[in-house]
Amino acid sequence: MSASPVLTTLSDGVFTVTLNRPQARNALDTATCEALSAAARTARDDAQVRLVLVRAAGPVFCAGADLKERQGMSPDAIRARRLKAFAAYAAIEALPMPTIAVVEGPAVGSGCEIAAACDLIVATPAASFATPEALWGTVGATQRLPRILGKRLAKDMMFTGRRLAAAEACAAGLVARVVAAEALEATLAEVAATIRKAPAAALAQAKRCIDRGVELDPAGALAIELMAIEENIAADTWRDGIARFGGAR
Numbered sequence: 001m002s003a004s005p006v007l008t009t010l011s012d013g014v015f016t017v018t019l020n021r022p023q024a025r026n027a028l029d030t031a032t033c034e035a036l037s038a039a040a041r042t043a044r045d046d047a048q049v050r051l052v053l054v055r056a057a058g059p060v061f062c063a064g065a066d067l068k069e070r071q072g073m074s075p076d077a078i079r080a081r082r083l084k085a086f087a088a089y090a091a092i093e094a095l096p097m098p099t100i101a102v103v104e105g106p107a108v109g110s111g112c113e114i115a116a117a118c119d120l121i122v123a124t125p126a127a128s129f130a131t132p133e134a135l136w137g138t139v140g141a142t143q144r145l146p147r148i149l150g151k152r153l154a155k156d157m158m159f160t161g162r163r164l165a166a167a168e169a170c171a172a173g174l175v176a177r178v179v180a181a182e183a184l185e186a187t188l189a190e191v192a193a194t195i196r197k198a199p200a201a202a203l204a205q206a207k208r209c210i211d212r213g214v215e216l217d218p219a220g221a222l223a224i225e226l227m228a229i230e231e232n233i234a235a236d237t238w239r240d241g242i243a244r245f246g247g248a249r
Contacts, residue, residue: 022058
C-alpha cells in the first residue's frame with residue numbers, strides 16, 4: 001500500500017498536517033486534496049486542537065498541481081479535481097483556530113494557495129513562492145495572493161514566473177516570519193505555547209473579525225467586531241484572561 005498523501009498528528013493541542021508525497025515534490029493530486037479537506041474537518045471538530053501547523057515532508061513544500069495526474073483526464077474530471085483543490089484551500093482557511101504554514105522550501109502554484117489559506121506563514125531562508133500557472137497555460141492562484149500582496153506584484157509573479165525568496169515574501173507581507181532552519185522548531189514551540197495560553201474563543205473571535213472585516217467597508221467591519229464583543233461579554237470568559245494578564249505585569 002502507498003503511504004497516505006497527508007499525515008496528521010496531535011500533540012499538546014498542536015495539530016500538524018504534513019503533505020507526504022516527497023517523491024512527487026508534494027504535488028497536489030486528487031487524493032491529497034481529499035486528505036487535506038479531511039484533515040481540516042478533523043481539526044475543526046476536535047476541541048483539543050488549539051493550533052494547526054501545515055508542513056511538508058522533503059525539501060519542497062508543494063510543487064503545485066500534479067500535472068502527471070491531469071494528463072488524459074477528461075474536461076469533467078479536470079473540473080472536479082480543481083473543485084476539490086478549492087474545497088481543500090477553503091477548509092483550511094475556514095478553521096476557527098490559528099493556522100500556520102511552515103514553509104521550508106519551494107511553494108509553487110497550489111503550494112502558494114495552501115500556504116496563503118493559513119493565517120500566517122513561517123518560512124526558512126530556503127523557502128520561495130511562485131505562481132506560474134498562466135505560463136503553463138492554465139488558470140489558478142488568482143484570488144488570495146492579490147489580496148495579500150496587491151495586484152501589481154501578483155501579476156508580476158503570474159505573468160513572468162517571478163519567484164519570491166523568503167525575505168522578499170516577508171517584505172511584501174506574504175510571510176510573517178523568516179526563521180533560520182536551526183531555530184525553526186524552537187520558534188514554533190514558543191508560538192504554540194503562547195497560543196495555548198490564550199483563550200480559544202477570543203482567538204477565534206479575533207480571527208473572524210479580521211477575516212470578515214477586511215472584506216467589508218469600515219462600518220460593516222466595525223459591526224462585525226461589535227458582534228464579537230457582545231458574544232465575548234455574554235460568555236463571561238474574558239475575566240480570567242484579564243486577571244492573568246494583570247498578574248503578569
